[in-house]
Amino acid sequence: MQLETVTVIGGGAWGTALAQAAAMAGRQVRLVVRHSAQAEAINTSRRNEAALPGQALLAGVNASAEFAGSDIVILAVPAQSTRTLLSTIDPALLAGRPVVLSAKGLEIGTLARQSEILFDMAPEAVPYVLSGPSFAVDVAAGRPTAVTLAGDDASATSDLATALAGPSFRPYAADDRIGVEIAGALKNVYALACGAVEGAQLGASARAALIARGYAEMARMVTAMGGSAHTLTGLAGLGDLTLTCTSVQSRNYQFGIALGAGQSTGAIIAGGAKLAEGVATAPVALALARSLDVDAPLIEAVDAVVAGRADIATIVAGLMSRPLKREH
Ligand SMILES: NC(=O)C1=CN([C@@H]2O[C@H](COP(=O)(O)OP(=O)(O)OC[C@H]3O[C@@H](n4cnc5c(N)ncnc54)[C@H](OP(=O)(O)O)[C@@H]3O)[C@@H](O)[C@H]2O)C=CC1
């Protein structure tokens, strides 16, 4: 299959970074943004200043407000916008094409993973999931980054990974779409929790415990959903959990710090917080855990804090007084 041209839909930080990565890989890239004035500004200045301030874009990236189809399509809008975005695209333009899902979240209302949304809206598209430890600023600047690219056909996934790989962007091919999608969505929920630990000054030991117990909870969720816990040993699991749960660069971690400092979700959002996917995903993950009968005390705790039903001190006391149990 021809894998020369790439369309990235989503003019935010991640869409712009992935467009840049694909251009570094030698592909001809169209970056689809919402407004034509935005596209013109990007093409003239060779920057997407609102999304990635100061980052020059390679000549291979051209912005447009129109989607016209290409060999590879990458979706990079927030998880809650994917369905709306797809409703504006003729599914015939995606039929038989690799469509790479790069948003990290579960859909409110339907509890759907990104590839389930794609299946609803464009059933003949070929789904791939890209996830892993990768801040947009690092990818766009050409700093070394490795991610997981999961698809159903091993050979086609390897070909796609090769088409997107560049000197500083290294996709590892994998086959567990479910595991990768759940890992990407849940790490944002645990990043909120770890940020809250920092904001409430509960200490580095508590944060490390949260990461380890979050990993265990994630494994229960992935297994219950039909994915493989083994996937979590890789970039999309351990890799992204480590990055997002320890770095103040993470928007989810930053949001968590504000929660831990006692601010409400409404106040943080009203204060202009950047996108933190874990806020929308926490209640969805909780509903999913309950529907699957998975024990998920950390997701439950984050949901309660995000929704303003409990303060951090009460949550910590509750978690620490759970009955003692065997670790595995
Ligand atoms: N930033 C990062 O480092 C990484 C992000 N991701 C994931 O990528 C996804 C997107 O994040 P990111 O790019 O950082 O977020 P941003 O907030 O930077 O950008 C989101 C972009 O999506 C656009 N958008 C929203 N809804 C629609 C729609 N219906 N149609 C067209 N465009 C739309 C927004 O346009 P407008 O501004 O006009 O609303 C905006 O340009 C998230 O799921 C995130 O978890 C994954 C890895 C790394």
Ligand SMILES: O=C(CO)COP(=O)(O)O
């Ligand atoms: O997913 C990311 C890095 O892998 C980005 O994390 P944040 O959305 O929390 O900034």
